[in-house]
Amino acid sequence: MSVEARGYRSVFAPGLFDGQVVVVTGGGSGIGRCTAHELASLGAMVVLIGRKPDKLQAVAQEIAEDGGRADAAVCDIRDEDGVKRTVASIVERHGRIDALVNNAGGQYISPLENISAKGFEAVVSTNLTGGFLMARECHSQAMRSHGGAIVNIIADMWGSMPNMGHSGAARAGMLSLTETAAVEWAAHGVRVNAVAPGYIASSGMDHYPPEAGPMLRQMTRTVPLGRFGTEAEASAAVLFLLSPAASFISGTVLRVDGARPQVRMGWPMGMPDAQVQQRPAVKPFDGFPRAVMPKALS
Template sequence: MNAPSSRYRSVFAPGLFDGQVIVVTGGGSGIGRCTAHELAALGAQVVLVGRKPEKLEQVKAEIEASGGKATTQAFDIRQEEAVCAAIAAVISTHGRIDGLVNNAGGQYITPLAAITAKGWEAVIHTNLTGGFLVARECYVQSMQANGGAIVNIVADIWGSMPNMGHSGAARAGMVSFTETAALEWAASGVRVNAVAPGYIASSGMDHYPPEAGGMLRAMRNTVPAGRFGNEAETSAAIAFLLSPAASFISGSVLRVDGARPQVRMGWPMEIPDAQTQQRAAVRPFDGFHLAQTPRVFRNDEPND
């Protein structure tokens, strides 16, 4: 483990995003909060987007306390008029938008047979329609003229998402949107990619009911790497795709999942022991100085 720090410990070069304006939706918690911290630590002017102003202001204060720059825009990404107005306000304040992290999303655990039309539509609107609207407006209002990079956050949809079929359908749609936007917007100098987190120990797990705790804690046993990922490992993938190092990467999905989709019935999967999990190539990266363990793991085994 690294020594405690008062700033984000990114693996990327200081100043990587100096002068860039990057919008992060869902920036008030979880992966979005972590990513906003990393981008700000690398010099970006971060615009935090979410529905709850108090959460955005808290993250803004955290970033500023670490020496970074952040502003906030509270609106519902599912509301087209609100999206158009908010993106216009960002451009009015900052002049342009160089990057977008389309991270806002959410779902709930339920089997397909029990999902109502209202529940289905709510998840589709949050995880697909809202992301489309924000990306479209960032493109039309700024990136079409100035170029930029978009990273859409999807999920581990390979092999299905049992008990989250509404989210799986939406995320699969976002993968297709990513590929299409990469093609249609390339002539404007815009790259569009996606990051697909697997089982990540983030605050998003705190929204699941207590009875899901056992299932959540057991999920690491289905990951060949033998552990959950963390927010910083996801943020690093996002930062890479936004960076000049990814300048010839577009229309791709970068999985951050410890090889979980490769698990096959009949294959005698061996979970790495604690010593193996600390080897340089696979040990957890603890870059986020303000990371918090989800409540569901706080009374569990030390390596969860």
């Protein structure tokens, strides 16, 4: 039987993920934390992966308080041997892995000319290599024998990412990896897709320096829907791709970005007014009551 987490207002049916073991990397904050809460609210046993045990335990405790089930494992996803051991321990402890949400990632603001080889490799290792290692091991050690679903979290990198070229390159690579894995692992009943969040009001924004605050607050002016997305809106996209409703969807990317990449110079883009922003097609979905507004936006 599933348990309905206190307060989480998911649009999906109760018990949708009953009996499933779902691994969420970067589960200690932001979109990963929100996704883990929603999965647990729908019956999944969620295994949180990250480098900081205190953050993982805090989220696991939140999920337990809300009536869900969660476990945590400290792992640097860039460490191949560490990833192998972590996945093996999850399979030993829980018996299986049904789904993986490859959410861990990070970057910093810098023009290309100021990015060192070490800095470039660090971002690529986190956003591309680490995701590859997690996907490969979850497939090889668990999903190959019984199927499963993988969702890789990338980013709005259409038109690339000026001032974050290292991240743009890594995210584009992860999209290509998603497409390749979808083909190679389909014969084992494994679906592989990606979600590309646009400008999401998430704790990830708090990692940028204070001087980036004004820029962050102005970003919605380039979004046709005129606002930031919520963590719950990104999570809902992930859960759809993990669900049986997406059983014929693999090798694709679902954008959650308010149509931002379609903005063109010369197009007289108008911002939705307050009345328009309350219409069902535009109004933010705030399904996660534990969400916290980033400091840069508040």
